[in-house]
Amino acid sequence: MGATYDFTGRVALITGAGSGMGEEYAKKLASSGCDIVMVDIEPNNLLRVHDEIKRFERKMISFHIDVSNYKDVYEAVKKALHTFNKIDILINNAGITGTVPVLTENIEDEEWDRLINTNLKGAFNFSKAVIKPMKERKYGKIVNVSSSAGRSVSENCGSHYAASKAGILGLTRQTAFELAPYNINVNAICPGIIDTPMLRAVSEESSFITGASFDLNGGSLII
Numbered sequence: 611m612g613a614t615y616d617f618t619g620r621v622a623l624i625t626g627a628g629s630g631m632g633e634e635y636a637k638k639l640a641s642s643g644c645d646i647v648m649v650d651i652e653p654n655n656l657l658r659v660h661d662e663i664k665r666f667e668r669k670m671i672s673f674h675i676d677v678s679n680y681k682d683v684y685e686a687v688k689k690a691l692h693t694f695n696k697i698d699i700l701i702n703n704a705g706i707t708g709t710v711p712v713l714t715e716n717i718e719d720e721e722w723d724r725l726i727n728t729n730l731k732g733a734f735n736f737s738k739a740v741i742k743p744m745k746e747r748k749y750g751k752i753v754n755v756s757s758s759a760g761r762s763v764s765e766n767c768g769s770h771y772a773a774s775k776a777g778i779l780g781l782t783r784q785t786a787f788e789l790a791p792y793n794i795n796v797n798a799i800c801p802g803i804i805d806t807p808m809l810r811a812v813s814e815e816s817s818f819i820t821g822a823s824f825d826l827n828g829g830s831l832i833i
């Protein structure tokens with residue numbers, strides 16, 4: 611967890627920051643000098659991470675919202691911009707697997723909608739909300755968390771999960787294409803099965819990369 615990059619003066623918004631990889635992204639960025647905006651649907655986890663990150667003495671705000679609700683997303687981004695004046699980095703990390711394992715013929719309508727709305731629409735919502743302010747500043751880094759399931763298949767989750775993560779890759783390519791003229795990089799990472807903290811590639815060194823997806827799976831999926 612040693613700081614590799616200097617993010618002093620940067621502001622990062624991380625969704626799903628109350629647990630797992632999102633929590634680690636928030637801690638890693640805060641320990642590297644970044645001010646932090648955290649979003650999660652679970653208030654207690656958010657409070658715990660907020661308390662733990664205090665030791666890095668960065669400015670922080672947290673929003674207990676559902677990423678699938680655009681009105682709440684827009685309000686959170688508005689308040690974050692009011693507090694920090696900018697958002698440099700957006701990590702669309704919030705995600706769910708739904709009830710697993712499940713075969714396609716057994717996926718309920720509501721469960722399909724819940725997965726797509728959280729995993730895909732959530733990333734769309736936050737991208738939509740930050741694009742205008744990022745364009746105005748001609749600066750931004752957006753990292754969308756997909757999955758090996760989005761590039762291939764999922765042995766553990768269902769087609770709703772795989773479809774949501776494949777959709778993330780389409781969202782990434784299209785927004786990268788649209789935003790390239792504004793110095794905004796959009797990339798995706800595709801973790802395999804991860805139970806250790808990790809962080810990748812939201813740095814100044816990434817300015818020549820956009821529209822890419824990075825497989826983080828220890829070689830278990832080779833395309």
Ligand SMILES: NC(=O)c1ccc[n+]([C@@H]2O[C@H](COP(=O)([O-])OP(=O)(O)OC[C@H]3O[C@@H](n4cnc5c(N)ncnc54)[C@H](O)[C@@H]3O)[C@@H](O)[C@H]2O)c1
Pocket residue numbers: 625626627628629630631632649650651652655675676677678703704705706728732755756757758800801802803804805
């Ligand atoms: N862990 C893995 O093996 C793995 C593999 C591939 C991809 N991923 C992806 O990485 C991301 C993080 O996964 P993780 O393993 O750290 O999971 P996690 O469950 O530990 O963390 C996900 C966080 O997202 C939050 N969240 C869920 N729904 C939300 C909503 N509607 N609004 C706001 N916040 C919400 C949860 O409360 C939780 O804090 C997910 O997008 C996941 O699909 C994980």
